[in-house]
Amino acid sequence: MKTRIFTLLILLLFLLTACGKADPAVANTNAPLETEMQGKAGDSIAVIPRQESGDSASNNADSQTKPASNSFHSEPVTFDGYSLTPEGDSVPVRLTMAVENVLEGEAAWQQMISQGTQLPAPEQGKEYILVTLKVTYEDGDLETLYFAENYPASWAAARVHFLIPCENSNSFIKDVTRQLPNCIWGPDEFEGRTLSKGESITGDVAFLQDVENTAPLYFEGYNQVVTFQIH
Numbered sequence: 001m002k003t004r005i006f007t008l009l010i011l012l013l014f015l016l017t018a019c020g021k022a023d024p025a026v027a028n029t030n031a032p033l034e035t036e037m038q039g040k041a042g043d044s045i046a047v048i049p050r051q052e053s054g055d056s057a058s059n060n061a062d063s064q065t066k067p068a069s070n071s072f073h074s075e076p077v078t079f080d081g082y083s084l085t086p087e088g089d090s091v092p093v094r095l096t097m098a099v100e101n102v103l104e105g106e107a108a109w110q111q112m113i114s115q116g117t118q119l120p121a122p123e124q125g126k127e128y129i130l131v132t133l134k135v136t137y138e139d140g141d142l143e144t145l146y147f148a149e150n151y152p153a154s155w156a157a158a159r160v161h162f163l164i165p166c167e168n169s170n171s172f173i174k175d176v177t178r179q180l181p182n183c184i185w186g187p188d189e190f191e192g193r194t195l196s197k198g199e200s201i202t203g204d205v206a207f208l209q210d211v212e213n214t215a216p217l218y219f220e221g222y223n224q225v226v227t228f229q230i231h
Contacts, residue, residue: 074099074228076134081222083142084158093140093222100202101132102230105211112206115181127211128176129164131230133184134202137195147201148192149177149185151220160221162205167215174208 076098082090103111108130112119122128137145151161162184163172177183184203186193193201205217214231 076136077226078138079222079224079226081224082157083140083145083222085142090157090223091141093142093145094138095145095222096136096138097219097226098134099131099217099228099230100134101130103130104128104231108206112180117180119176119179122208125211126208128206129209129213129230130180130204130206131162131217131228132202132204134200135184135195136200137197139197143197145195146192147185147195157223161219163218163220164207164209164213165215165218166210167213168210173210173213173215175205176208177205180204180206 076096078094078096080092080094083093084090105127108128109121111130112128119128135147137147147160149161151159151163153159161175162177163175165171166173177185178189182204184201184205186203195201217228217230219226219228
């Protein structure tokens with residue numbers, strides 16, 4: 001009898017030991033990408049507030065509706081990021097970016113017409129927003145920085161693009177930048193633009209948004225996210 005009890009105790013001890021040595025859970029490396037821009041940030045998020053002239057700011061404070069034209073100049077923001085090389089390596093780069101002008105509604109549409117756009121007039125309840133930006137390649141391990149749109153891209157580190165969220169849904173408003181004569185990415189959809197150290201480019205991005213949309217403009221690229229409050 002004692003032998004049977006001893007055998008049962010040994011078996012129970014073996015089972016408890018086996019449970020204690022179970023393999024730890026493996027992290028899910030195929031988790032879905034974050035849809036919120038806060039989840040896409042690299043090392044930091046720079047929020048650039050809207051800056052207006054005294055007259056414009058006063059007029060907006062008195063107005064109960066969004067003005068048709070919003071023109072302002074933001075202070076440049078400099079950020080450090082990483083650029084992917086053709087070999088797949090990540091090398092440090094430093095860029096400066098600033099919003100130089102914003103037009104919405106009829107003002108944006110008239111400006112786009114004067115530039116020779118082939119876009120149709122916006123439907124009722126929609127409007128274009130036209131943003132002019134200046135981008136400077138300050139410094140980095142690359143003698144020449146390749147500045148080209150890369151979206152969508154499953155690898156977050158490879159994304160380079162501008163976007164404005166849609167306030168009424170978990171999506172982005174329509175990007176029509178490629179149809180602009182002064183497209184920030186350059187005239188060739190597949191070539192992009194190149195910047196030497198210290199060189200700057202100025203160009204436009206445009207979106208077709210709801211008239212009441214007040215979401216910010218985001219730049220996601222070089223493993224960073226920069227936010228511009230453009231309304």
